[in-house]
Amino acid sequence: MWDFFETIRHRHSIRKYRSELAVEQEKLHAILEVACSAPSAGDLQSYKIHVVTSARDRDALCKAANDQDFVRQAPVCLVFCADLDRAQQEFGARGRTLFSLQDATIAASYAQLATVAAGMGSTWIGHFSEESVQRLLDLADNMVPIAMLSIGYPAETPAPSPRRPLNDVLVYS
Numbered sequence: 001m002w003d004f005f006e007t008i009r010h011r012h013s014i015r016k017y018r019s020e021l022a023v024e025q026e027k028l029h030a031i032l033e034v035a036c037s038a039p040s041a042g043d044l045q046s047y048k049i050h051v052v053t054s055a056r057d058r059d060a061l062c063k064a065a066n067d068q069d070f071v072r073q074a075p076v077c078l079v080f081c082a083d084l085d086r087a088q089q090e091f092g093a094r095g096r097t098l099f100s101l102q103d104a105t106i107a108a109s110y111a112q113l114a115t116v117a118a119g120m121g122s123t124w125i126g127h128f129s130e131e132s133v134q135r136l137l138d139l140a141d142n143m144v145p146i147a148m149l150s151i152g153y154p155a156e157t158p159a160p161s162p163r164r165p166l167n168d169v170l171v172y173s
């Protein structure tokens, strides 16, 4: 098991997977538990996580994601959906338009890091048709898919991608 900083250093988007290697149920469960341990506004966890493993549905998600082929290749795809109504009931408009999206996003971030700690890789997928994913997963109107994570054993070791220098990003006052 890697420590936190090693885990962060080893996380790179993986777009080639060893499709013949399934994700073990215990590992998937551990990843989902970590996702659900993320902080959320008012402890409401205003999201649902759809766990997609069937080849048919992964293929449909791949099409919804503009044919990004690794979505089909990875044995698991997690779809994080913001529950707008749940956050709105407690926090009004800010809950609906912001907190539900943040809750779902933080949960996805936790899942992405847990995936690395479990010896696997993932890619965050944001480039997809919301409507197609809503239709495929039969989502209610208040459930908005905000991110997907392809998960599996890597078949590539990508070089780290560049980051802006800290000075470009930080503002001290």
Ligand SMILES: Cc1cc2nc3c(=O)[nH]c(=O)nc-3n(C[C@H](O)[C@H](O)[C@H](O)COP(=O)(O)O)c2cc1C
Pocket: 011, 012, 013, 014, 015, 068, 123, 124, 125, 126, 127, 128, 158, 160, 161
């Ligand atoms: C909001 C968001 C949307 C993204 N959408 C996609 C996507 O649709 N397809 C893809 O291949 N990568 C996608 N990525 C992954 C980024 O391209 C990747 O994280 C970035 O290039 C940095 O590379 P790294 O993850 O290897 O550090 C997305 C990342 C984020 C945070």
